[in-house]
């Protein structure tokens with residue numbers, strides 16, 4: 001099964017959560033849950049750290065990291081910091097297709113490196129593999145309701161549906177749209193020094 005089926009399984013359960021995506025998952029996530037609260041990262045590996053930063057800054061808000069195996073392995077050094085801070089509002093999803101899909105399909109090391117063991121070794125209070133969309137959704141709901149930092153990992157087949165709509169905004173637009181969304185919903189000035197929610 002491909003990543004899209006898993007994303008679709010939880011899309012309606014994500015409320016106003018902030019979601020940080022990487023690689024090809026972005027088009028899929030926007031297709032199943034279009035929102036100004038979606039952010040696509042450009043730099044390989046930083047999904048988990050950016051999502052963790054948002055979770056630290058906005059502890060009343062759920063944050064979802066939509067990670068891939070290449071990105072996850074690129075940022076192993078971030079795992080102990082995330083585990084140390086242990087943001088209960090962060091749900092870390094890992095879709096492991098064992099390749100760097102967005103850059104041509106070169107194999108990653110995830111066929112020998114066990115992501116769940118790595119997360120547990122780093123100190124994550126909960127990390128697990130699932131193998132069906134039903135298990136995936138059940139773990140997601142459990143993580144959401146229990147307020148416990150969790151990694152939910154699943155092996156997926158590479159590829160995505162051919163009829164996905166293209167992203168309607170580029171990375172710069174996405175950055176501003178996302179930040180303005182945070183300003184509106186959190187009633188805080190971020191990008192505009194003169195922003196005042198009461199005016």
Ligand SMILES: [Mg+2]
Pocket residue numbers: 068069070095096097098099100101108
């Ligand atoms: Mg991959």
